[in-house]
Amino acid sequence: MIFETVLITALCILMLAILANLYRVVKGPSSADRVIALDSVGINLIASIAVFSVLLHTHAFFDLILLIGILSFIGTIAFARFIERGVVIERKR
C-alpha cells in the first residue's frame, strides 16, 4: 500500500517536471531552448514509463524505454543540425 503511494507520488513529481519543461518549450526565446526542453521531456517520459511498469508489475513496457530513448536522441541531433546549418541531410559537400 505504501509502495503504491510512493510510486504514484513519484509519477506526480515527474508530471510536474514535464509541465515545467513544457513551460520552457512554449516560452523559450531561442529554438535551442525549445529543443533542450523537449529532450528533457523525453527523458522524463522514459523515467515515468519505468515507474509505470513497476506500478503495473509488468515487463511489457521495457521496449518502449529503448524506443523513446533512441527517438528522442535522433530528434535532438536532427534539430541541432537544422539549427546549425539550415538543412538536416546534406546532399553534397
Next chain:
Amino acid sequence: MSGSGEVIGAILILIGAIFSLISAIGNVRLPDVYTRSHAASKSSTLGVLCALVGTLLYFLITDGFFSIRLILGIFFVFLTAPVAAHVICRAAYRHKVPLAEQSAQDELKDYYREKEILKAEEKANFVTDQVK
C-alpha cells in the same frame, strides 16, 4: 524477501523523480540557453538513471527477472544525453544565441571571429585568382 526489493525500488525511484523535478526547476529558472542545458542534461540524466536502476533492482529482487532491455536502455540514455546536450549547445553557439548578461567570459568568441576572418580572406583570394 520481496519487501526489501520494494523498499530499494521505491527509494531509488523517488530519488530519481526528485532529481528530475530539480532539473526541471533549473530549466525554468536559469537565465541562459547554455546554463539551462547544463541543468537539463546532467541532473535529468542522473534522475532517469536512478529511476531505471530502481526498476531493474525491483524486478531483480522480487521476480528474479534480469532485464537486458532495461540495461540497454540505461546504457543508451547514459551515453546519448551528454552527446545531445553538447551538440545542441554547439548549434546554439554557432547560431549566435546570446549569452546571459551576467556571464563572466566567453572564450570561444575570438576563436570563431578569427575563423570567420580566415574564411573571408580565402574567399577574397579565390576571387582575385579567378580575376587573374
